[in-house]
Amino acid sequence: MTAGHRTVPHTADIAVEAWADSREECLAEAVRGLVESFAHVGDPVPDDSVTLVVAEGDDEELLVTVLDEVVYQVEVHGRLVVDVSTDERTGAAEGQTEVRLATVPVEAADQVGAVPKAVSTHELRFGRDAGMWRAHVVVDV
Numbered sequence: 001m002t003a004g005h006r007t008v009p010h011t012a013d014i015a016v017e018a019w020a021d022s023r024e025e026c027l028a029e030a031v032r033g034l035v036e037s038f039a040h041v042g043d044p045v046p047d048d049s050v051t052l053v054v055a056e057g058d059d060e061e062l063l064v065t066v067l068d069e070v071v072y073q074v075e076v077h078g079r080l081v082v083d084v085s086t087d088e089r090t091g092a093a094e095g096q097t098e099v100r101l102a103t104v105p106v107e108a109a110d111q112v113g114a115v116p117k118a119v120s121t122h123e124l125r126f127g128r129d130a131g132m133w134r135a136h137v138v139v140d141v
């Protein structure tokens with residue numbers, strides 16, 4: 001099965017659903033889904049990046065941490081995440097995951113929806129299901 005994502009209406013909010021063969025690709029699809037819920041970027045050429053080093057733990061915590069950073073980058077730095085890569089080895093100590101978020105200025109995109117305010121832990125799911133990685137997260141807009 002191929003990777004993908006979609007947004008679905010949720011009472012006064014949106015829900016982002018993502019799926020992929022690996023945890024890392026599913027995480028990236030969730031980020032793409034969140035960003036596409038409010039911005040259209042086209043074929044962006046990243047000009048900056050942010051690196052998070054996240055302690056290995058609960059997969060759902062990883063998802064929330066990364067999506068919270070996506071929202072933070074928009075709100076505080078005026079940066080839009082356009083690509084995600086993860087590495088459990090390079091630059092990260094054992095037991096940690098390094099997540100690189102490539103960004104562009106928000107002005108490089110057209111706003112097509114409400115900018116998210118927060119990531120909710122209500123109805124949060126991120127894990128393997130029927131041989132695939134799947135994510136479901138509700139986002140306050």
